[in-house]
Amino acid sequence: MATGDRKYQWGTHRPFNDFGSHMRKRFNGLVQKVSIDAGFTCPNRDGSKGFGGCTFCNNETFKPVYSQASKTVSEQLKTGISLFEAKHPGTRYLAYFQAYTNTYGEISKLIELYEEALAFPGVIGLIVGTRPDCLPDHLLDYFEELSRKCYVAIELGIESTKDETLNRVNRGHDFQSSIDAIHRIASRNIPVGAHMILGLPGETKDDILGHAPIVSELPLSYLKLHQLQYVRGSKLGREYLKNPENFKVFELEEYVDLVVEFVVRLRPGIVLERFSSQSPYYLLIAPAWKLKNHELSHLVEKRLQELNLWQGKYYNAELDSIPQISRINA
Template sequence: MNQKPAYNDFSTFLRNHFECKVQKISLNAGFTCPNRDGVKGKGGCTYCNNQTFNPEYCKTEKSVKEQLEEGKLFFARKYPDMKYLAYFQAYTNTYSELEELKQKYEEALSVDGVVGLVIGTRPDCMPNELLDYLQQLNEKAFLLVEYGIESTNDATLKRINRGHTYAETVDAVQRTASRGILTGGHVILGLPGETHDDIVNQAERLSQLPLTTLKLHQLQLIRGTRMAHEFEEHPEEFHLYEVDEYIDLVIDYVERLRPDIVLERFVSQSPKELLIAPDWGLKNYEFTERVKKRMRERGAYQGKLYRY
């Protein structure tokens, strides 16, 4: 007898959308961010160093097509029949003139084997004019818009210099999902000032939004960031989770999350040379297996404590 999965995983979600194996290829399309160029602020979010998630082939001097072709070579050795999603990941990938955005998105979709787009952005960078275009694009190709939510707490958002409020997140997610576009979110668990209860309550708030997917990441302190400096000055203001403690936090969170939300990941891995803490020495898949094992031990599953 097949046991029901403990949570909705991203691999199953992709298999439901595609008949073939699909892999995301990260891109740096040369965009900036209103929190860096002075429109909203300077210096960006206090935790942010974009080097932490750019693969070697993501260089802004290379075109979108060149980056995708190099990414394809990297993955095709193992899976020659693989298809790809172009993942506009670095900085804010809806923050430019509409014509430039169209050109880059369509350049990506013109690459052989690319079957859709994942566009990472901020809640305060989604004008309706762009949504009009994305709605049309969504009829021709797979499209997932992923918003950096980070927290549902406005005091936290201010402290980490996000430059937007949670109300702006609610507005952007609702406007995007109302167009029939798959809408995702990204949150950081363990931001300074947030207690266990604050974090777990966040799951209930996010469950009220029309989110399709959600990424959870642990707070990581990265060299060269303002947050790293803050930690050096006031370590008592931070709670850096031990791995087993974080696993239990994730499970408490997932139990309160709407059952149909797809959980893409639970952790992030920053390059060792940039990471200050926490360094658990686990790869993503190893961490995920530990979460699954602990869920079995606890009899936990996604939505177990969700209040409809």
């Protein structure tokens, strides 16, 4: 049976457990995230744990234009929803607190901002992006109570499972912090997502693929993957411009195959939200693929189908039984 004809355990014909289908099924209709920049900072920017932030980070590379800290939460939601509503009337919305660390601040102020978002017409829940080391118990108590009334999910930037890598990029926490946070969130029956970057400095192909079985053992609901991007305004971008020979930049086909090899090792129950990120061209240094996220997802899906592979096909398999499929040597 060709993969395009197969219906997988997650209930679709797509060879990976995709976020869009999952959310449409869960909410019985179209749901869209609307990004919010609530003006937060991070503990490795303000001196609590360090300065300068993660070496790969320039928050302007992933925020939509309407998401600006100079505007109120309601103003950002109004603008963002108007853009989506014009194309898809009747859509429901999740307020996505995205920029920087959205649980890092005075608890009463945090709750005030969350409640402002939930009071906006059409908003049916929250997704809160944060770090694994910024989740006090009393805030989790609030999220647990809130989750009984509306949809709540927490998204963690874990980036890598290797402490050496986390230190190299000035992350400010170790992987054990991510493990602990994921278990603490999941124990409260709150969906938890994770964000990982493939190709961080010093990581080999085996290191990257080794993340898949490790995160598969965690009680994750969702996972975002994307390629390492060297961007202007980041320390890593400056390092790359100075000595590009010291850094790995994936060719497009090479990255697609890397994602395929990652996905086949991944627990089938983890919902995959994306495989790439798309920085604005004026900030992006490399890799310059000029593809939108959904276009790269299509390439991954096509490659899985070509090879008769699917998410989790080699989950828990012995390493020597997993085929090497790369078209380009890493």
